[in-house]
Amino acid sequence: MAMITLPVAAHAPSPWLPPSILRLRSPSTTIRSAAAARSSAPHPLPDELHLVADIRSPHNHIRVADVSRTAAGHPLAGARLLLLDAPGNIHSLSFPRSACPLTSTYLDVFATLPPLLPASASSLAVLGFGAGSAARAVLHFFPGISVHGWEIDPAVVSASRDFFGLAELEAEHAARLSIHVGDALEASADAVAVPGGFGGVLVDLFAGGSVLPELQEAGTWRRIGRRMVAPGGRVMVNCGGPCVEAEEEGRGGEAVKDATLRALTAAFGHGMVSVMDVDESWVAMTGPAVSSAPEEAAAWKAKLPPELRRYVDMWRPCLL
Numbered sequence: 001m002a003m004i005t006l007p008v009a010a011h012a013p014s015p016w017l018p019p020s021i022l023r024l025r026s027p028s029t030t031i032r033s034a035a036a037a038r039s040s041a042p043h044p045l046p047d048e049l050h051l052v053a054d055i056r057s058p059h060n061h062i063r064v065a066d067v068s069r070t071a072a073g074h075p076l077a078g079a080r081l082l083l084l085d086a087p088g089n090i091h092s093l094s095f096p097r098s099a100c101p102l103t104s105t106y107l108d109v110f111a112t113l114p115p116l117l118p119a120s121a122s123s124l125a126v127l128g129f130g131a132g133s134a135a136r137a138v139l140h141f142f143p144g145i146s147v148h149g150w151e152i153d154p155a156v157v158s159a160s161r162d163f164f165g166l167a168e169l170e171a172e173h174a175a176r177l178s179i180h181v182g183d184a185l186e187a188s189a190d191a192v193a194v195p196g197g198f199g200g201v202l203v204d205l206f207a208g209g210s211v212l213p214e215l216q217e218a219g220t221w222r223r224i225g226r227r228m229v230a231p232g233g234r235v236m237v238n239c240g241g242p243c244v245e246a247e248e249e250g251r252g253g254e255a256v257k258d259a260t261l262r263a264l265t266a267a268f269g270h271g272m273v274s275v276m277d278v279d280e281s282w283v284a285m286t287g288p289a290v291s292s293a294p295e296e297a298a299a300w301k302a303k304l305p306p307e308l309r310r311y312v313d314m315w316r317p318c319l320l
Contacts, residue, residue, distance in 0.1 A: 057155035085209040092131030101137040111137035115303035117199030121230035127184035128204035131160040146176040150184035197230035210251040216259040221267035234287040273318040
């Protein structure tokens with residue numbers, strides 16, 4: 001999952017935590033074997049986490065946990081976490097005591113996309129909605145943007161409404177936020193797409209601690225680009241990285257990240273994929289490289305809140 005100094009309790013998250021789907025470790029956490037990681041048994045939680053909810057669904061073992069506000073030096077002190085995979089990867093987080101929606105994770109990078117949307121398309125799609133961390137930031141900072149989110153597990157949506165304030169977010173932004181329960185990669189997703197396509201698509205699709213295998217196929221990205229993205233629109237993707245612990249042997253984060261980037265490049269073309277690598281968390285973005293156009297980068301920054309501007313300078317062309 002991103003960062004910036006935030007007014008969270010007595011502690012502010014440190015810059016750029018290990019990421020994407022973040023993984024928590026502490027001295028008390030058991031380091032399990034590869035065989036154990038492939039089992040359905042979840043890793044024990046670190047001592048500084050308090051379990052709030054434990055839910056089983058056909059898709060996930062869902063755990064909601066709070067990081068103690070008094071955890072000495074913990075970068076996520078005061079945060080509420082959504083844990084979906086046995087290894088302890090974090091899929092969403094929030095700071096309930098803060099009015100600021102930023103998270104100190106890669107999710108904040110997702111919130112920088114709206115200024116790059118074409119003028120004719122003011123809607124974003126979020127494929128892999130989780131508890132809505134990225135959508136919350138987009139809705140907060142960009143009142144002219146509407147968001148459609150897809151989440152395959154209705155139990156995750158229910159838990160997000162109960163424990164992450166999603167019900168209140170839906171009520172506050174009833175005209176701008178739509179949540180669809182279903183497989184984001186199925187053709188049914190197209191049926192509710194906005195006319196003309198989305199100006200931007202945020203992709204954060206994981207299962208079993210790994211980026212979905214379909215996202216290592218160029219055909220998947222071509223379908224997303226053809227069916228969901230408006231002309232001139234962009235796709236931003238959480239590609240994982242070495243920080244991600246997969247349940248399945250052979251699905252390590254580094255190899256899957258590289259395969260996902262190769263598929264993106266094959267689908268969108270060389271020179272049309274940029275990457276950001278921070279603390280072993282990789283985010284990719286399609287479209288012309290802003291890093292090679294100083295005037296475009298400056299214009300992008302000018303349309304972002306100050307907390308998000310530094311991310312513009314972190315993009316570079318993908319060379320895979």
